[in-house]
Amino acid sequence: MQLSAKTEEQLRIVSVLGSRIDAAVALEFKDAMRIQTEDGPDTVVLDLSEVQFIDSSGLGAIVASMKTLGANRKMALAGLTPTVERVFQLTRMDSVFSVFSTLDSALAELRH
Numbered sequence: 046m047q048l049s050a051k052t053e054e055q056l057r058i059v060s061v062l063g064s065r066i067d068a069a070v071a072l073e074f075k076d077a078m079r080i081q082t083e084d085g086p087d088t089v090v091l092d093l094s095e096v097q098f099i100d101s102s103g104l105g106a107i108v109a110s111m112k113t114l115g116a117n118r119k120m121a122l123a124g125l126t127p128t129v130e131r132v133f134q135l136t137r138m139d140s141v142f143s144v145f146s147t148l149d150s151a152l153a154e155l156r157h
Contacts, residue, residue, distance in 0.1 A: 046077050048078065053152065058152075061092065061096050063096065065098045074103070078091075082118075088118070089119070090121050093123065094125075099128075099132050107122075108141070123147060
């Protein structure tokens with residue numbers, strides 16, 4: 046599971062460089078997220094624009110990654126494809142996360 050991370054101002058941007066977050070990569074995803082976010086800014090933006098498919102294991106891995114951040118940090122999601130967005134809507138996880146249609150809109154809103 047390839048992730049790319051960079052820090053811009055007060056945001057850590059983590060981009061998923063793969064088309065799926067599913068049971069086959071969920072543990073690897075969680076480990077990679079922990080490494081990419083264990084230090085740095087309080088707000089993490091997870092860019093999912095390349096992800097075409099997510100299953101319950103992938104959704105659980107994203108939630109677990111958010112919980113790993115701790116109470117004082119937050120995670121926002123950006124660039125959800127229609128299929129991935131539907132999973133978040135059906136599970137009502139779109140009410141748990143701040144969801145932005147594009148990475149640019151997330152950055153514009155979250156920069157202080």
